[in-house]
Every structure is written in structure tokens, then in C-alpha cells.
Amino acid sequence: MYFLPNLDDPYFDPSQWEEVLTSVQGHEEEYLVFQTMDSSHSYRIMQDFASSLTDSPIRADLEYALSGPRPFHNFNSRLAHSVLREKWADFRFNAHMDWVKSQVNCYDLVC
Numbered sequence: 001m002y003f004l005p006n007l008d009d010p011y012f013d014p015s016q017w018e019e020v021l022t023s024v025q026g027h028e029e030e031y032l033v034f035q036t037m038d039s040s041h042s043y044r045i046m047q048d049f050a051s052s053l054t055d056s057p058i059r060a061d062l063e064y065a066l067s068g069p070r071p072f073h074n075f076n077s078r079l080a081h082s083v084l085r086e087k088w089a090d091f092r093f094n095a096h097m098d099w100v101k102s103q104v105n106c107y108d109l110v111c
């Protein structure tokens with residue numbers, strides 16, 4: 001398994017990835033390609049987390065953070081030192097696992 005950043009990114013420096021690129025080159029058909037999650041999907045995950053909370057002041061604060069400018073920064077800032085930080089990390093991890101599993105299913109593989 002290899003992780004490669006976006007090769008089309010203007011800041012991508014192939015010299016830092018030479019070993020990985022060399023081993024993959026010519027064998028592309030042997031690898032599955034997984035797409036990164038786009039920002040709209042990440043945003044929905046944050047909305048889903050906020051909606052899952054029963055404590056209305058914290059929920060309202062997170063929903064407010066998502067409704068204004070810089071929603072990713074504001075949402076994460078509110079959770080950085082919160083008692084919900086670990087719960088958010090678990091929620092986000094599970095959402096990312098679901099994202100990867102959905103891509104595995106596209107390849108007709110069993111998880």
C-alpha cells in the first residue's frame with residue numbers, strides 16, 4: 001500500500017516520492033486508486049457530528065461555527081480543547097473508514 005499526494009498539485013515534488021513512483025510505474029494496473037474526500041463531504045461529516053449531539057448549547061455552537069466564514073477552522077477550533085475532542089476524532093475516523101469502504105465496494109472487493 002502506498003500513499004501518494006495529488007500528482008497534479010503544483011507543489012508536488014516528485015523527488016521526494018521517487019522510490020514509490022519507481023515501484024508503481026509500469027505496474028499501475030496492480031494497484032487500486034482511492035480518491036481523497038472532497039471538502040463538501042468533509043463538511044457533511046461535521047454537520048452530521050453536530051446533529052448527533054444532544055447537548056443543545058454545544059450543538060448550537062458547532063452549528064453556528066459551520067454556518068459562518070471559515071467553517072472548518074471554526075468547527076475544529078471549538079473542538080480542539082473540548083471534552084468532545086475524542087468523540088469527534090472517533091466519529092471522523094469512522095466516517096473516513098466508510099468513505100474508503102465505499103471505494104473498495106466500487107472495485108467489487110470484500111471488506
